[in-house]
Structures are given as structure tokens and as C-alpha cells.
Amino acid sequence: MPGVRLAARLALADAAAEARLALATLSGIAAVLAPLIVLFGLKAGVIDSLREALVQNPRAREIVNQTNRTFDAAFFARLAARPDVAFIVPRTRSLAASGAFARSADSLSAFRGELLATAAGDPLLAGRPPPVGRAAALSATLAERLGVGEGATIRLRVDRIVEGRRETLALDLAVAAVLPREVFARDAAFVPLPLLLLIEDFQEGTIALPVAEIDAPPDPARLYAGFRLHARRLEDVVVLDRVLRAEGIEVVSQAEEVAGLLALDRSLGLLFVALAALGGAGYSVSLGVTMQASVERKRRALALLRLMGMPARGLLAFPLTQAVALASAAAVFAGAIALGVAAVINRLGVAVGEGPIARITPEHLAIAAVLTVLGAVLASLFAAARAAAIEPAEGLRDA
Amino acid sequence: MSVLALEGVRRTLVSGAARFMLEVPSLVLGAGQGLALIGPSGAGKSTTLDLAALALAPDRAERLVVAGVDAAALWARGAHDALAALRARAIGYVLQTGGLLPFLTVADNIALPQRLARRRDRRRIVDLAERLGIAAELGKWPAALSVGQRQRAAIARALAHRPAVVIADEPTSALHPELASGVFTMLVAACAEDGAALLVATHDADEARRAGLELRRVVPIPGEARSIVEAEPLPCPA
Incomplete structure (x- = not known):
């Protein structure tokens, strides 16, 4: 042209x-x-x-139920299958979900911390490998209190009263990871579900001491008191919050902030x-x-x-x-x-x-x-x- | 052989309620031939030039040929870009006040028809500029030139792409009379030298005659809104 x-x-x-x-x-x-x-x-x-x-804070995408209920395996399977759910893991009853942590078996000072289940794909792990077997991922504050880092071995003690007598379950846990500070602000240890269930069973008195060396996989018929769920995207939090409430489940989430x-x-x-x-x-x-x-x-x-x-x-x-x-x-x-x-x-x-x-x-x-x-x-x-x-x-x- | 031929060409112009018709029974120019249209203002000199310049569509044309191309057929087909291409190739234009583009240097102005005709020839620009005495002005902007220099640059531009026909509308009317006759002579000489036919509209018959052009009258018919371009040249006064 x-x-x-x-x-x-x-x-x-x-x-x-x-x-x-x-x-x-x-x-x-x-x-x-x-x-x-x-x-x-x-x-x-x-x-x-x-x-x-x-x-950046995976907790923004977290949804947990408020009051203890009973959720079966089908409930978890159904939610896990949703495309807007990135991760879901059961929680035990809130009373049972704590223990005393010490730097080592003969350490005199111990700190109370929450016990929470985790698994592969948990956003709270922020890409760190999930703990397997007798191991835990510690929140930053708990790791600091204990003065331990990744690779250390700590002592977990859980008590129960049987016929007026105090019994203690003492376990050595490998520290598989320490979570970033912004991910979880309280003292807590994230452990594999079988280990958490073992502790719950011990506290409820359904198993006797000494416990088995290897934790059995969870019984499929088992019912759970709660769940911790992470939405895939920020926008999904609002939807999931509404869906769960519509099912009559009281939940805590940041849906309002996100909305x-x-x-x-x-x-x-x-x-x-x-x-x-x-x-x-x-x-x-x-x-x-x-x-x-x-x-x-x-x-x-x-x-x-x-x-x-x-x-x-x-x-x-x-x-x-x-x-x-x-x-x-x-x-x-x-x-x-x-x-x-x-x-x-x-x-x-x-x-x-x-x-x-x-x-x-x-x-x-x-x-x-x-x-x-x-x-x-x-x-x-x-x-x-x-x-x-x-x-x-x-x-x-x-x- | 003719390079410009208008035969049986007619055009009616309508301006509001006024109508005006121009007839050109026969206007034929051979290569190197020069012809001046003379007549009073409003007689139709400009309309005749527009028709010859392929700038205005004829209402009717038995023959309208420019450089061997049947322009009547192009008008009939509405082939405006083909007409533009023919204008670019075959016709050079000199306007009353030069019509140089203010945003191009004198050299680029002269080169413009070469670009449009796709016939680049740098040496010819220099050659024309030397012949017309504006070689020193090639690098200047038109605004920096005198009126006479501008008109000479316009002549160089009209000839730059070696057109078969040069059309000039009152090319010296904006110039001082002393300057005018020099420029007019230069235009006629340059066209003759290059073998281009020259069709010029002028109000100054004496000057055209002095420059050796054949004169042709554009005559308004009394009582009618009509003019005719005479088919015969005006004889020289004895």
C-alpha cells in the first residue's frame, strides 16, 4: 500500500x-x-x-464448626469431593484436643497445647511435608516455648482419671515441621489423624495402657465431633459458609470479611x-x-x-x-x-x-x-x- | 499523437438555484504543445481545467483521453482510485499560489509527485531546480521562500514525475507583474523542453501570446447560462 x-x-x-x-x-x-x-x-x-x-493467610479460607456434633465418613467424603473445598480434616471433641508438651522425657517444665489433626495437602502446613506416625508439626509459638526446631523429639503427656487414679499416656513425637507464625497464633501441635484418635480414645478410657506401637488407621464407622475445612479460593469461603449454615451446621469463618x-x-x-x-x-x-x-x-x-x-x-x-x-x-x-x-x-x-x-x-x-x-x-x-x-x-x- | 483530448465533453454545475453548463466541443493537445484558455471571470476556464485535470466528472464525454487512457470510461465506472493513479502518472499541476505543502521541504515537495507516481528520480529534482534557479532553496521550508521562488518550485513539482500533461490555473496571477512574465516564460519553456503538453488558464492573453501559446477562448453565450470552449484557436492580430 x-x-x-x-x-x-x-x-x-x-x-x-x-x-x-x-x-x-x-x-x-x-x-x-x-x-x-x-x-x-x-x-x-x-x-x-x-x-x-x-x-496469604490460609486461615482466611478456613471454616470450622462451632459446636460439637457428629459427622460420619460420608459427610467428609461429600465435602472433600466439592471443587471449592481444598482440604478437610476431622476434629476431635474440643475437650480432648489438648495435651502437655515438654522439651524432652526428663524435662520438668511442660506447656499445654492444642492437638489438631492434619494430613497431606493441609494449607496450614504451608507446603511443608505432613507429619507421619508419631510426629507433629508445631505452631511457631509452641516450638518457641519448647525451644525446639525441626528434627527434635519432644514429649507429649495426656492424663486421664480412671477410678480416682491418674494415668498418663506419654509419647515421644518427632518434630516434622514448625509452621510459620502467621498461620497459627496459638500453642498447638498438628498430628496425623490416627495419633489424634489414639489420644481421644485414651482420654475416653476406651483403650488400656500400654498402647500399641503403631496407630491403626481410623475405623470407617467412626464419628467425629467436628471438621476443619479450607476453601479453594477466597470467594469460595462465602459460598461454603452459606452452604454449611443451610445444612444447619454452625460454622466460624471469615466469610464476612471476604464478602x-x-x-x-x-x-x-x-x-x-x-x-x-x-x-x-x-x-x-x-x-x-x-x-x-x-x-x-x-x-x-x-x-x-x-x-x-x-x-x-x-x-x-x-x-x-x-x-x-x-x-x-x-x-x-x-x-x-x-x-x-x-x-x-x-x-x-x-x-x-x-x-x-x-x-x-x-x-x-x-x-x-x-x-x-x-x-x-x-x-x-x-x-x-x-x-x-x-x-x-x-x-x-x-x- | 495527442496526449490530452476532450471531445464532446459537457458538464453542468448546480449552485443553489443557479445552473451553469460548459461545453467543450474539441480540445486536443499533442506532446509539447501549449494552449492558454482565456476569457472573462466566471466564463468556465476553471471548469474546463477541472475536466481536463480529471478533477471533475463530465456529465457526458464523447472522448476524454489522457496519455492514451480512456478517462471517460473510468469516470463512467466511478473508478476514483484508477483516476487518481492516472492523475498521479500523467498530470502535473501548478496552482495560483504554488500549493506547496508547508510541512515538507522544497525538495520533498518536488519529490511528492515522483513518490505518488512511483517514479523516484533524485537527479531530476536537482536538474529541474537548477533550470528554474531554485537549487539553493531545495532544503528550505516553503515559508522561507519568496513568492516567485515558491511558484518556480511549484513548476518543478509539476514536472518532477515527467507527466504527459501539465495543467496550470492562473499560475502567475498572484505574482508582481514584473515577476509574472518571467515565471510564465519559465513554465512554458520547461514544459516545451520536457515535451509536456501545457494547458493553462489565464486572464492575461498578451502574456500567453508572448510566451508563444496558442489561445483558445471560453465564451459565455449571451442570455444563456452556458459557455463554450471554442474549437478553433484565436487568430493572431495582424
Whole structure:
């Protein structure tokens, strides 16, 4: 398309010759675009910070039942099969779920801690291997109190009163892992389900001492007092919370916080779209008018080009090329301004959770640039059509 | 062999309630031949030029041939880009005030028809500029040139792509009379030298005659909104 290439070159030469006017037009586009990019960066920063704070903490996706009930294996199988459930594990009755931990068998000081079941895939393990057999993953606080780390062996003691006599079950547990601090704030040990069941059975007096060396797998007919469930995504927490409550199960979750965040995300998104649409539409109209005025001003030159044999598509390309060039330059300009403003905002020290409050990614910039150029093309289509319709005879007249 | 032929060409212009019809019974130019259209303002000189320049569609044309191409057929088909291509290849234009594009240098302005005709020839630009005495102005912007220099640059541009026909609409009317006759002579000489047919509209019959052009009158018919381009040249006064 030699006509188009030549027209594009002429259009650029024209814009360069009227550099001041081009700069003004470009600044106009950038003046609308830069605040929008900053605004979007702020929305992304605020929402992402809040979301990450929630997402990074697997406990945000945790749902546990409140009062002791009886749940059978079918209940667990049914929930585990749901696509929105990432992990589910039984809990024993809350009274039974604790023991005394000591640094070693002959240590005098002991600390009470909760006992919770865990298994492979538990988000609370945060990628650490699950404890197997006589082993436990300790919460950060309990590991600190005991002064032990991964690989140590600790002593767990659980008491029961049988016929007025105190009996103690003492077990040596290998520390398979220490959980990150933010995952679990209380003193707790996460153990394999068979081990937890052994302790529960001991406390209820259904088994006698000494216990077997190897814990048997759980009886399929066994009933559990509760569960600990982790939703796959943050959004799923809200749904699962509702589903479980609908089944008459009282649960504790962060559904409200999550729902609040999602609502905030939606509201901010809507606000942003509204602002972007208003700003973008306003500017598109303005750019369209500018381009049309430019075509009218250059009518004489365009008619002359037509007379000299420029094909119609070349005339079409003239304003389009200018619009694309101006919009592209404006997008680069606006991107630079927005990044600068975002850097200043992030230095103000206003924090919402983790991370910078204004977050502008290369993707945001690319999308902004593409939308701006598309908008500019659309805005100048009318001007281009007018240019293409200019009669060659106009070029011969000087009036 | 003719390079420009209008025979039995007619065009009616409508402006509001006013109608005006122009008839060109026969206007034929051979290579290197020069012809000046003369007549009062509003007689139809410009309309005749528009028709010859392929800038205005005829209502009727028995024959409209430019550089061997049947332009009447192209108009009839509405082949506007084919007409544009023919204009680009075969016709050079000189306007009243030059019509140089302000955003291109003089050299780029002269190169423009070469680009449109896809006939790049850098040496010809320099050659034309030397012949027309504007070699030193090639790198300048049109705004930096005098009116006379601009008009000479426009002549160079009209000839840059070796067109068969050059069309000039009052090419010297914007110039000082002293300057005008020099530029007019230059235009006629340059076309003759390159073998291009020259069709020029002018209000100054004497100047055209002095430059050696054949004169053709555009005559309004009294009482009718109609003009005719005479088929015979105006005889030289004795």
C-alpha cells in the first residue's frame, strides 16, 4: 500500500511541523489517561493488598464448626469431593484436643497445647511435608516455648482419671515441621489423624495402657465431633459458609470479611469503570473534534494530495496515522507520569496491609496504551471519512 | 499523437438555484504543445481545467483521453482510485499560489509527485531546480521562500514525475507583474523542453501570446447560462 505508507509519512511530517499543536493534543490525552492509570493502580494496590493479606493467610479460607456434633465418613467424603473445598480434616471433641508438651522425657517444665489433626495437602502446613506416625508439626509459638526446631523429639503427656487414679499416656513425637507464625497464633501441635484418635480414645478410657506401637488407621464407622475445612479460593469461603449454615451446621469463618472485600472490589471496579468511561468518552469526543478540525484546516493540502493522485485510502490514513501516533506518544507520556505519581503516593506511607498502595503493572500500562490507541482510532474515524471524501477539484482552487 | 483530448465533453454545475453548463466541443493537445484558455471571470476556464485535470466528472464525454487512457470510461465506472493513479502518472499541476505543502521541504515537495507516481528520480529534482534557479532553496521550508521562488518550485513539482500533461490555473496571477512574465516564460519553456503538453488558464492573453501559446477562448453565450470552449484557436492580430 504505497499510498498509505506515503500518507503516513506525510501525516507524521505534518505533525512534526506543528509540534506545538501535536504536543498540546498529546498532553490533552495524557492528562486524562495518567489519572486513570493512577486510579487503577490505587484500586489494584488497595484490593490486592487486602486480598493478599487474606489469601496469604490460609486461615482466611478456613471454616470450622462451632459446636460439637457428629459427622460420619460420608459427610467428609461429600465435602472433600466439592471443587471449592481444598482440604478437610476431622476434629476431635474440643475437650480432648489438648495435651502437655515438654522439651524432652526428663524435662520438668511442660506447656499445654492444642492437638489438631492434619494430613497431606493441609494449607496450614504451608507446603511443608505432613507429619507421619508419631510426629507433629508445631505452631511457631509452641516450638518457641519448647525451644525446639525441626528434627527434635519432644514429649507429649495426656492424663486421664480412671477410678480416682491418674494415668498418663506419654509419647515421644518427632518434630516434622514448625509452621510459620502467621498461620497459627496459638500453642498447638498438628498430628496425623490416627495419633489424634489414639489420644481421644485414651482420654475416653476406651483403650488400656500400654498402647500399641503403631496407630491403626481410623475405623470407617467412626464419628467425629467436628471438621476443619479450607476453601479453594477466597470467594469460595462465602459460598461454603452459606452452604454449611443451610445444612444447619454452625460454622466460624471469615466469610464476612471476604464478602466485604469482594464487595469493595466490585464497588471500586464499578467506580473505576464509570470514571474511565466518562473520562474516555469525553476525551474521545474531544479528540475526534480535534482531528476533524485538523482535517478541515488541512483540507487544502489533502485536496491537493488527492488531485496529485493520492488514493482515497491514503487520505483515510492521514488523520488515522496522526491519531495513532499522538495516542501512542500520549500513552507513553501518561505511563511515565502515572509511574511517577504512584512512586510519590507509595512514599507517603499510607499502608493497607502488605505491599505498595499504588500498584501499576506493565500489563496495566499495556492495556491503557492499547485502549487509548483504539479510542483514538475510533475517535478519528469520522475525520478520516471526511478526509477520504475530499474532492480533487478542491485542490486546484486557492479559495 | 495527442496526449490530452476532450471531445464532446459537457458538464453542468448546480449552485443553489443557479445552473451553469460548459461545453467543450474539441480540445486536443499533442506532446509539447501549449494552449492558454482565456476569457472573462466566471466564463468556465476553471471548469474546463477541472475536466481536463480529471478533477471533475463530465456529465457526458464523447472522448476524454489522457496519455492514451480512456478517462471517460473510468469516470463512467466511478473508478476514483484508477483516476487518481492516472492523475498521479500523467498530470502535473501548478496552482495560483504554488500549493506547496508547508510541512515538507522544497525538495520533498518536488519529490511528492515522483513518490505518488512511483517514479523516484533524485537527479531530476536537482536538474529541474537548477533550470528554474531554485537549487539553493531545495532544503528550505516553503515559508522561507519568496513568492516567485515558491511558484518556480511549484513548476518543478509539476514536472518532477515527467507527466504527459501539465495543467496550470492562473499560475502567475498572484505574482508582481514584473515577476509574472518571467515565471510564465519559465513554465512554458520547461514544459516545451520536457515535451509536456501545457494547458493553462489565464486572464492575461498578451502574456500567453508572448510566451508563444496558442489561445483558445471560453465564451459565455449571451442570455444563456452556458459557455463554450471554442474549437478553433484565436487568430493572431495582424
